[in-house]
Amino acid sequence: MLKGRSIVPGRSRGSALVSTKPISFLGGVDPETGIIIERGHDLEGKSVKGKVLCFPHGHGSTVGSYVLYSLAKKGLGPKAIINEVMDPVIVVGAIIADIPMVDRVDVSQIATGDEVEVDGKKGVITVSRRV
Secondary structure, eight states: EEOOOEEOOOEEEEEEEEOOOOTTTTTTTTTTOOOOEEEEEETTTTTTTEEEESOOOOSSOOOHHHHHHHHHTOSSSSSEEEEOOOOOHHHHHHHHHHHOOEEOGGGGGGTOOOOOETTTTTEEEEEEEEO
């Protein structure tokens, strides 16, 4: 169990997709597919769809908030977001898309493929199965 800070309330459970690099939703994620397209990114070619997306922080243009919202409305967005440090662009996107979000979590404690439950209201992350 990991404890963080509640950013966007809500509960979700899913498979973790973990990155060691920041993510920009504008230009880094294909808005039509949810696939990370940023060249050289450690998740290049992976889809955020239905994943608990874990990454250090966001970066980039404020339009990224809308891209995150648009992905969620198309059914292509992540189920939840876990960050080490919240970025206002990601927070706004998570709020308008109603995606549970927690920060102040050491994402290196989670591995891609882990089954993760996020309680965005309490800021609690439960890793229930490791690969």
